[in-house]
Amino acid sequence: MFDDTRPIFLQLADQLASDILRGKFAEEEQVPSTNELAAHMRINPATAGKALNLLVDEGILYKKRGIGMFVAEGATKRIAAERQQGLTESYVKPLLAEARVLGLTAQDIIRLIEKESEQ
Numbered sequence: 001m002f003d004d005t006r007p008i009f010l011q012l013a014d015q016l017a018s019d020i021l022r023g024k025f026a027e028e029e030q031v032p033s034t035n036e037l038a039a040h041m042r043i044n045p046a047t048a049g050k051a052l053n054l055l056v057d058e059g060i061l062y063k064k065r066g067i068g069m070f071v072a073e074g075a076t077k078r079i080a081a082e083r084q085q086g087l088t089e090s091y092v093k094p095l096l097a098e099a100r101v102l103g104l105t106a107q108d109i110i111r112l113i114e115k116e117s118e119q
Contacts, residue, residue: 001041002041002043008043008047008051009047009048009050009051009054010051010054012037012041012043012047012048012051013051013052013054013055016031016051016052016055016060016061017055017060017079020060020071020075020076020079021076021079021080021083025071026071027071027072027073027074027075027076028070028071028073029070029071030067030068030069030070031052031061031068031069031070031071033068033069034048034049034052035048037051037052052069055069056069058078059072059074059075059078060072060075060078060079061075095109096109
């Protein structure tokens with residue numbers, strides 16, 4: 001479930017954000033508690049709490065005192081926008097840089113992508 005490339009709390013926060021993005025947890029829906037996550041993932045409750053608090057700091061979750069954590073309104077849109085920016089930085093910009101070196105135009109790249117998506 002978790003790998004050694006990044007801290008577990010970051011991986012758990014990403015996983016919860018992915019669950020929200022894919023509709024597993026709807027906006028205004030309660031997410032599992034720190035203790036539920038820790039027991040299910042077999043991790044330290046402090047690590048689970050750190051992941052949840054990170055999502056609170058990012059405006060993805062909010063706390064209802066004495067009740068638990070809930071998905072914030074607009075969280076899905078925020079997560080999608082952040083990941084789209086990450087996709088651009090990690091893949092689109094390097095792709096365009098390599099294309100310039102190879103002398104490919106934007107239309108050439110679009111044709112390559114369309115060809116690959118058909119397979």
